[in-house]
Structure formats: C-alpha cells, structure tokens
Amino acid sequence: MAKATIAAPTDTPNTKSYRSGHVFDELGMAHDPNNLYLQTIDAVLTAAEVLELPHHLQLILAQPKNEVMAHFPVKMNDGSYKLFKGYRVQHNNALGPYKGGIRFHPEVSLDDVKALSALMTMKCSLVRVPFGGGKGGVKCDPRALDRDELMRVTRRFVSAIASIIGPDHDIPAPDVGTNSQVMAWFADTYQNIAGANMRHDSLRVVTGKPIEMGGSVGREKATGQGLVDVVAEMLPAFGTPLEGMRVSVLGYGNVGSWVGRLLAERGAIIVAVMDHTGAIHNEKGIDAQMLAEHCAETGGVAGFGKGVATNGGVKAGVGADAISEEEFYRTTVDLFVPAALEQMIDEEKAGWLDCKYYAEGANAPTTPAGERVLMKNGVEILPAILCNAGGVTVSYFEWVQNKSNVTWDIETVDRELNKHMVLAARRTQLAKHRYECDMRTAAYIAALDQIGKVYAMRGIFP
Ligand code: NAD
Numbered sequence: 001m002a003k004a005t006i007a008a009p010t011d012t013p014n015t016k017s018y019r020s021g022h023v024f025d026e027l028g029m030a031h032d033p034n035n036l037y038l039q040t041i042d043a044v045l046t047a048a049e050v051l052e053l054p055h056h057l058q059l060i061l062a063q064p065k066n067e068v069m070a071h072f073p074v075k076m077n078d079g080s081y082k083l084f085k086g087y088r089v090q091h092n093n094a095l096g097p098y099k100g101g102i103r104f105h106p107e108v109s110l111d112d113v114k115a116l117s118a119l120m121t122m123k124c125s126l127v128r129v130p131f132g133g134g135k136g137g138v139k140c141d142p143r144a145l146d147r148d149e150l151m152r153v154t155r156r157f158v159s160a161i162a163s164i165i166g167p168d169h170d171i172p173a174p175d176v177g178t179n180s181q182v183m184a185w186f187a188d189t190y191q192n193i194a195g196a197n198m199r200h201d202s203l204r205v206v207t208g209k210p211i212e213m214g215g216s217v218g219r220e221k222a223t224g225q226g227l228v229d230v231v232a233e234m235l236p237a238f239g240t241p242l243e244g245m246r247v248s249v250l251g252y253g254n255v256g257s258w259v260g261r262l263l264a265e266r267g268a269i270i271v272a273v274m275d276h277t278g279a280i281h282n283e284k285g286i287d288a289q290m291l292a293e294h295c296a297e298t299g300g301v302a303g304f305g306k307g308v309a310t311n312g313g314v315k316a317g318v319g320a321d322a323i324s325e326e327e328f329y330r331t332t333v334d335l336f337v338p339a340a341l342e343q344m345i346d347e348e349k350a351g352w353l354d355c356k357y358y359a360e361g362a363n364a365p366t367t368p369a370g371e372r373v374l375m376k377n378g379v380e381i382l383p384a385i386l387c388n389a390g391g392v393t394v395s396y397f398e399w400v401q402n403k404s405n406v407t408w409d410i411e412t413v414d415r416e417l418n419k420h421m422v423l424a425a426r427r428t429q430l431a432k433h434r435y436e437c438d439m440r441t442a443a444y445i446a447a448l449d450q451i452g453k454v455y456a457m458r459g460i461f462p
Contacts, residue, residue: 033368047445051449064092075152084138089135093132097131099134100135101136102135103135104141116364126386127420137175138153154185183215190206222394223361224261225258240356243266246335247269248333250328255339257292260292270285270286275300281328330353335355338358338365339362346369347372358380381440386425393416430446
C-alpha cells in the first residue's frame with residue numbers, strides 16, 4: 001500500500017516526549033494507562049510541555065473544575081421504580097460558558113465523562129468558539145426505554161442538574177444516545193423550573209434542539225460536515241484529491257452517515273462501512289444516501305444486500321456484500337474514518353488498517369497503543385478535536401441565533417462553519433510545522449496556546 005508522502009510522526013522530536021507523571025503525582029492522580037481520562041490528560045500535558053505552558057495551568061487543566069454525580073428515581077411504565085445515575089462535569093470555562101453533550105449509554109462512567117469534558121475544552125479553543133468544556137451523561141440504555149420512560153429520565157436528570165447549568169453558564173447538547181427530541185424535553189423541563197426572571201430566555205440552555213424549537217439549520221449534519229471540511233482542506237495538499245478517494249467508515253450514526261453522504265457528494269467512493277449490526281463492502285462504492293435510509297429504517301447497516309430490491313430500500317446494483325469485522329478493517333482505502341465509540345481502534349485493529357489517512361469522527365476512538373501502531377505505519381492521523389469540532393461550532397451558531405432572536409439560512413451556516421474548520425485546520429498545521437510534532441499534539445498546542453493567552457490576561461482569582 002502506498003503511504004502518505006509526509007514523514008511519519010514518530011520521526012519528529014517532539015512527539016510523545018513528555019511524561020505527565022509529575023503533574024499526576026502532584027495532584028494525587030493514579031497512573032492507569034487504560035483509563036481514558038488519564039490518557040486524555042496525558043496527551044494534553046504532552047502538548048502543554050512542548051508549548052511550555054506554565055506549570056500552574058497544567059495543574060488547572062489536569063482536573064475538571066466541577067464534577068457532579070446525581071442519583072434519581074424514575075417510574076417505569078410497569079409501575080416499578082428504577083434508580084439512575086447521571087453526571088455533569090465542567091472541565092474549564094476560561095474561554096466562556098461550559099459546553100458539551102449529554103450521553104445516554106449503559107457504559108457511561110465518571111472518568112469517561114471527565115475525559116470528554118476535557119476534550120470539549122480543547123475543541124472549543126481550537127475552533128475559536130467562545131465556550132469552555134463540559135460533558136454529561138446518564139447511565140442507561142435508551143434503546144431499552146420507551147418514549148415516555150425516556151422523557152421521564154430526561155426530565156428528572158435536568159431537574160437534578162438544573163442548579164449548575166444555564167443559558168450563559170453551562171449549555172448541554174446531544175451526544176451518543178440523545179437527539180433533538182431529548183433536547184426538546186431538556187429545554188422544556190429547564191424552562192418550567194427556571195426562575196421567573198430568566199424563563200423567557202431559557203430555551204438557550206441547550207443546543208441541538210429541533211428547528212421548530214429554536215434549533216439551527218445544518219446542526220444535524222454539522223459534525224460530519226466539519227470533518228469533510230477538514231479533509232477537503234488537508235488531504236489535497238498531501239496529494240490526495242477527494243474525487244475518487246476511497247473511504248471506510250466505522251459507525252453509521254449521525255457522524256458516520258453524514259461523513260459518508262457528504263464525502264460521496266464530493267466524489268469520494270465509500271467502499272466499506274461497519275456498525276454494531278455488521279460490516280458491508282462494495283469495491284465500486286456503496287450508495288451512502290441509501291445506506292443512511294436503510295439504517296434509519298432497520299437500525300443498522302446489516303442487510304444492505306447487493307441487488308435486494310425492497311420498498312424504499314436497496315435498489316439492485318447499489319448495495320454491498322456482508323464482510324467480517326477483520327475484513328472490514330483490512331480493506332485497502334485512502335481514508336479511514338472511525339465514527340462510532342471511544343477506544344475502538346486498539347493495537348490489533350490499528351495493525352489491520354490499510355489506509356494513508358485516519359480522520360477521527362468519534363471522540364477518542366484510538367487507544368494509545370493503537371495510535372503508536374498507526375504512527376509506526378506512517379498513517380497520518382487527523383485528530384478528533386479538529387475533525388469533529390463542527391458539531392459544537394454549529395451549536396455555537398444556534399446559541400448565537402437564539403440570543404439575538406435571528407435565524408440564519410443554510411448557506412450562512414455552511415459558510416461560517418467552513419471558515420471555522422479551515423482556520424482550525426491551518427492552525428493545527430502551523431503548530432505541527434513550528435513544533436515539529438504529530439498532528440494530535442499540534443491540535444492540542446493550537447488549543448492550549450489560546451487558553452494560555454487568556455489565562456495570562458485574566459490572571460488567577462483573587
Ligand atoms: P450515534 O449513536 O448516532 O452513532 C453511533 C454509531 O456507532 C452507530 O452507527 C452504531 O451502530 C455504531 N456503533 C456502536 N457500537 C459499535 C460497535 N461495537 N461496533 C461498530 N459500530 C458501533 O452517535 P454519533 O452522534 O454519530 O457519535 C459518534 C461519535 O462521535 C461519538 O464518539 C460522539 O461522542 C462523537 N461526536 C458526535 C457529535 C455529534 O454531533 N453527534 C459531535 C462530536 C463528536
């Protein structure tokens with residue numbers, strides 16, 4: 001397989017040279033290489049050290065400002081009561097109100113939410129939206145709850161965290177397992193319990209709302225579109241045009257399916273897709289739009305069979321063959337896009353990958369061991385805080401529109417999103433060249449540079 005023409009990041013002097021041990025020791029933090037939070041902070045501190053960020057800022061960024069854990073009961077449809085566990089973590093607000101999604105998933109844990117909140121701090125800074133980083137979640141399986149139960153879980157969770165969020169203080173959004181409907185319940189609950197003096201303005205407490213309730217056009221596709229904007233900015237410069245580029249996508253939910261559709265619109269060929277239901281392949285290209293419709297109808301990519309004609313389903317000749325998980329990862333492509341869950345690309349999977357570029361749609365999809373393998377194999381990694389920042393960027397646009405009582409058209413949203421993404425990509429490339437480091441470290445450096453400047457101006461209270 002032909003590799004990317006740029007030098008392997010492992011050759012560069014500033015890659016992974018820092019050991020965050022002394023900050024961890026000073027804060028009494030554990031040394032657990034398998035813990036996502038510690039991995040995330042280690043990567044941030046690696047960049048902080050290259051940038052020579054003052055030690056006290058490293059200490060501040062190594063821990064979230066606030067961590068709230070709430071337990072709340074919800075009545076189920078059968079009359080029984082279940083106790084749920086929810087989290088809201090506020091990592092940093094030096095640049096503006098805390099901002100970050102709410103995840104409903106059975107595996108949600110405090111450390112994962114902490115990691116995701118720290119990534120939000122970095123992401124918002126990198127794309128220069130005036131927000132800090134937060135994240136939340138409820139440990140539950142939304143697929144096992146019916147609509148009324150899901151609404152009651154959402155409303156009880158909002159009431160549990162209402163005192164620490166707010167339209168100018170901490171603004172949640174959808175994430176895995178939540179959607180615009182959940183955000184509508186979220187906003188409605190907050191409005192009902194918010195103090196009278198802010199009721200008129202309280203829907204702004206969440207973004208990702210339905211368009212009819214103050215959501216922004218373009219928000220649903222924004223994360224996928226932001227990734228495509230970054231890829232379109234960077235890959236042609238490396239010698240790979242989008243037209244004819246071969247792509248595999250892991251995960252075909254919100255992020256993955258929009259990446260697939262928007263890349264296909266730009267002439268790329270989607271050759272393989274995998275989600276929790278199975279993996280599919282078509283050397284000549286999978287119809288990305290039809291696959292999205294198939295997933296909406298059936299819940300996943302499985303069954304998108306070659307030549308199977310169904311009502312509103314797959315037309316003859318545009319489907320795909322079912323393949324194994326290992327075959328999916330080993331498919332030769334130019335670009336691989338992990339857009340499912342965290343930590344899926346470990347050492348083994350990274351070793352199977354046969355791609356030149358790897359653009360992270362999911363948050364933290366790559367384990368440190370997986371990353372080392374990709375780097376050793378000369379794969380150019382476009383990091384998550386850059387590639388998936390389109391979602392929070394259009395969330396910011398939604399918040400701005402709500403605050404000023406205006407609505408933007410799709411052309412304005414797309415154009416403004418593209419500006420933020422292209423500038424963030426250029427900032428990252430500049431840091432890569434200036435500090436001779438890998439792309440992930442460079443993205444963190446570009447984010448930390450802004451945070452460091454703001455702290456220098458603000459000082460530390462009192
Ligand atoms: P989603 O729930 O819409 O889709 C998740 C996808 O992952 C689904 O296709 C699912 O089948 C797949 N998946 C789950 N488990 C899998 C497994 N074991 N093997 C293969 N596939 C599996 O979620 P989403 O909103 O698309 O988010 C995906 C990732 O992107 C998450 O890491 C999320 O935090 C991140 N992200 C999302 C947004 C956004 O705006 N939606 C923004 C930034 C980051």
